Amino acid sequence: MTKWNAIMSIEVRDIYKQFGNFIALDNVSLEFPSGQLTALLGPSGCGKTTLLRIIAGLEHADRGAVFLEGENATGAHVRERQVGFVFQHYALFRHMSVFENVAFGLRVKPRKQRPSEAEIREKVGALLELVQLDWIADRLPAQLSGGQRQRIALARALAVEPRVLLLDEPFGALDAKVRKELRRWLRRLHDELHITSIFVTHDQEEALEVADSVVLMNRGKVEQQGAPDAVYQHPETPFVYGFLGAVNYFHGRAEEGRVRVGDTLLHAEAAPDAHGLASGANVTAFVRPHELAIVSADVPDPVGVAAKITRIMGFGAAARIELVGLDAEAQHFEVEMSREQLASQNLVEGQSVRLTPSRIKVFEREANA
Amino acid sequence: MVKPSRQHNVLPGFNLALGYTLVYLSLVVLIPLAAVFIKASSLSVEDFWNVVSAPRVVASYKVSFGLSLVAAAINSVFGVLLAWSLVRYSFPGRKLVDALVDLPFALPTAVAGIALTAIYAKNGWVGQFLEEQIGFQVAYTPWGILVALIFIGLPFVVRTVQPILEDLDTEIEEAAASLGANRAQTIRRVVLPILLPALLTGFALAFARAVGEYGSVIFIAGNMPFISEITPLMIITKLEQYDYVGATAIAAVMLVFSFILLLIINFLQAWSSGRVRKGR
Numbered sequence: 001m002t003k004w005n006a007i008m009s010i011e012v013r014d015i016y017k018q019f020g021n022f023i024a025l026d027n028v029s030l031e032f033p034s035g036q037l038t039a040l041l042g043p044s045g046c047g048k049t050t051l052l053r054i055i056a057g058l059e060h061a062d063r064g065a066v067f068l069e070g071e072n073a074t075g076a077h078v079r080e081r082q083v084g085f086v087f088q089h090y091a092l093f094r095h096m097s098v099f100e101n102v103a104f105g106l107r108v109k110p111r112k113q114r115p116s117e118a119e120i121r122e123k124v125g126a127l128l129e130l131v132q133l134d135w136i137a138d139r140l141p142a143q144l145s146g147g148q149r150q151r152i153a154l155a156r157a158l159a160v161e162p163r164v165l166l167l168d169e170p171f172g173a174l175d176a177k178v179r180k181e182l183r184r185w186l187r188r189l190h191d192e193l194h195i196t197s198i199f200v201t202h203d204q205e206e207a208l209e210v211a212d213s214v215v216l217m218n219r220g221k222v223e224q225q226g227a228p229d230a231v232y233q234h235p236e237t238p239f240v241y242g243f244l245g246a247v248n249y250f251h252g253r254a255e256e257g258r259v260r261v262g263d264t265l266l267h268a269e270a271a272p273d274a275h276g277l278a279s280g281a282n283v284t285a286f287v288r289p290h291e292l293a294i295v296s297a298d299v300p301d302p303v304g305v306a307a308k309i310t311r312i313m314g315f316g317a318a319a320r321i322e323l324v325g326l327d328a329e330a331q332h333f334e335v336e337m338s339r340e341q342l343a344s345q346n347l348v349e350g351q352s353v354r355l356t357p358s359r360i361k362v363f364e365r366e367a368n369a
Numbered sequence: 370m371v372k373p374s375r376q377h378n379v380l381p382g383f384n385l386a387l388g389y390t391l392v393y394l395s396l397v398v399l400i401p402l403a404a405v406f407i408k409a410s411s412l413s414v415e416d417f418w419n420v421v422s423a424p425r426v427v428a429s430y431k432v433s434f435g436l437s438l439v440a441a442a443i444n445s446v447f448g449v450l451l452a453w454s455l456v457r458y459s460f461p462g463r464k465l466v467d468a469l470v471d472l473p474f475a476l477p478t479a480v481a482g483i484a485l486t487a488i489y490a491k492n493g494w495v496g497q498f499l500e501e502q503i504g505f506q507v508a509y510t511p512w513g514i515l516v517a518l519i520f521i522g523l524p525f526v527v528r529t530v531q532p533i534l535e536d537l538d539t540e541i542e543e544a545a546a547s548l549g550a551n552r553a554q555t556i557r558r559v560v561l562p563i564l565l566p567a568l569l570t571g572f573a574l575a576f577a578r579a580v581g582e583y584g585s586v587i588f589i590a591g592n593m594p595f596i597s598e599i600t601p602l603m604i605i606t607k608l609e610q611y612d613y614v615g616a617t618a619i620a621a622v623m624l625v626f627s628f629i630l631l632l633i634i635n636f637l638q639a640w641s642s643g644r645v646r647k648g649r
Binding site: 056057058077078079081082083084085087089091092093094095104105107108109153156157159160 | 541
C-alpha cells in the first residue's frame with residue numbers, strides 16, 4: 001500500500017451526471033479519508049444520493065472517476081467493488097429469516113471462497129451480536145421494528161467485509177426517538193470498527209452530531225467540506241450558513257468596512273469579514289437567532305434595525321421571539337434568548353424595537369441574487 | 370350465552386359474506402357439478418369402470434393432463450419473461466404488447482384453433498418452414514395440441530405475476546448485487562422466491578384452462594385415437610352418440626383428477642405465499 005491510498009480510501013474525481021435536462025452532479029471532486037465517518041448533507045435533489053450510488057456502482061457517472069483504496073473502480077460492477085450499501089428502506093429479503101439475510105453475502109460467494117456452514121454460523125452470530133440482535137435470528141423481517149430492520153441491513157452489509165460502508169439516509173424512515181438512538185449507536189459502532197463510511201442525510205443536526213466530517217452539497221455541487229464544528233462556525237457560502245441552522249438575513253451595502261442596512265450602520269466589530277469588501281458592494285449579512293439582540297427603540301438616536309414583535313414563545317430551554325421588519329420589505333426575523341433575559345426586558349407582542357447583531361457573517365450578493 | 374366475537378369483530382359481515390359465498394358457489398359451481406356425478410352414478414360400478422378405463426379414454430387422459438401440465442410449465446417460464454419485459458423495460462409499443470397478452474382470452478377458441486391450424490399446417494407459414502427445414506410436423510399431432518394449449522394459457526401467468534413484479538422494489542436486487550450476488554443468484558435466491566406464489570397461481574389457472582380446453586385444440590389436433598385425442602373430445606364423442614351417462618362418467622373422472630391437481634397446487638401456493646407474506 002502506498003502512502004496516499006492508506007489515507008484516502010474513497011476518492012471521486014470530476015463526477016458529472018445528468019438525468020435528462022437535470023444536472024445531478026456537476027464536476028464533483030471529493031476525497032474521503034480512511035476510517036472516517038463522513039456525512040453527505042444537503043437538501044433533496046442536491047445530488048447526494050446520486051453521488052453515493054455512483055460510489056457504490058449502482059449508478060454510473062457520465063464523466064469522472066471513482067477510486068476505492070487508490071484503485072480505479074469507475075468501470076467495476078457493484079458486486080466487484082466490495083462496498084457495503086445500506087438502503088433507506090432497508091431492502092431486506094422478506095422471504096428470508098434475519099439469519100439468512102445476514103448470511104446472504106457469504107452464501108453467494110464463488111464456491112472456492114465460500115466459507116463452510118459452521119463458519120457462516122459463527123460469522124453471522126458474531127455480526128448479530130454486534131448489532132445486538134442475536135436473539136431474533138429466526139424471525140422474518142416483517143416481524144421486526146424499523147430500527148431493528150435497519151440494524152439487520154447494516155449487519156448484512158458488514159458480513160462481506162466491505163472496503164467502505166455507504167448508507168443512504170439510513171435513519172430517514174424511522175421516527176424521531178428511534179432515529180436519535182440509532183444515530184448514537186451508529187457512532188459507537190463506527191468507533192469500534194473504523195470502517196470508512198459515508199452516510200447521506202438531509203438532517204443537519206444528524207450530520208453534525210454523528211459525522212467526523214461533513215460535505216455540504218447543493219445543486220449538484222460541493223459547497224463546503226470539513227469537520228462539523230468548522231463548517232458550523234465558519235460557513236463559506238450563504239447556502240451553508242442557511243442550511244446549518246436558523247438564520248436571519250439583512251440586505252445592505254458595504255460602507256468603509258462596515259455594513260449599512262437601511263438607516264443603520266451595523267457594528268464593525270460584529271462583522272470582521274466586512275473589511276475586505278469594496279464600498280458600495282451589495283451584501284447580505286447573516287445572523288443566527290441567538291446572536292441577535294433586541295434593544296429598546298424608546299431612546300434618543302436608537303441604533304439597530306427597526307422591527308415589531310409579532311409573537312413571543314416562552315417555552316423550552318430558550319425563548320423565541322418572532323419579529324417583522326418595519327421597512328417596506330417587511331422581512332421576518334427570529335431572535336433566541338434565555339427566559340431570564342426575556343423576563344428582564346419586559347417585551348410584549350406588538351412592541352416596536354430595534355435589532356442589533358452581536359456577530360454577523362457577510363457575503364457579497366451575486367448579481368442575480 | 371354471549372358470543373363475544375359478534376360484538377367485537379372489527380371486520381363485520383362474516384356471516385353474510387360466508388352465506389353469500391356458499392349460496393353463490395352452490396348455484397354456479399357445485400350444483401351443476403353434482404349433477405355430473407348424479408348422472409354418472411346411474412351406471413353400475415362395473416359399467417362405470419369399463420367406460421372410464423377404456424384404453425382409448427385412458428390414452429386421452431394422458432394426452433389431456435400431460436400436455437396441459439407441459440403447456441402450463443412452458444407458459445410459466447415465458448409468462449414470467451413477458452411480464453418482466455412489460456414491467457421492467459419501457460419500449461415503444463409496450464402498451465400494445467400489454468393489450469395483446471389478453472387476446473387469447475377474448476378470441477373465440479374455435480377461431481384460435483383455425484388460425485393456428487392454418488399457420489402450422491403443411492402449407493401454412495410456419496408449418497411449411499418446419500416441415501421443409503427440419504421435417505417436423507406440428508398440426509395434426511400432439512405438438513399441435515401443445516401449441517394450442519400454450520396459446521390459450523398465456524395470459525394467466527403474465528397477469529398473475531405482473532402486479533407482483535410491479536411491487537417488487539429494484540432496491541432488493543441492488544442490495545443482492547452489492548452483497549456480491551451475480552444476476553443468476555439474484556434471480557434464483559431473491560426474485561423467484563417472491564414471485565413463486567403468484568407464479569403457482571398462474572400455473573394452476575393455465576393448467577385448469579388447458580385441461581378444459583376444447584375449441585382451439587380440436588382443429589389442430591388431428592384427433593387420432595390413442596395419439597391426439599383429448600378427454601373433452603371423448604366426452605363430446607359420447608354425447609354425439611347420445612351416450613349421456615358415459616359422457617358424464619368420463620367428465621366425473623376428469624373433474625376428480627383436476628380437483629386433486631388444483632388442490633395440490635393450491636397447497637403449494639398457500640405454503641409459499643405464507644412464507645413470503647410473513648416476511649413482508
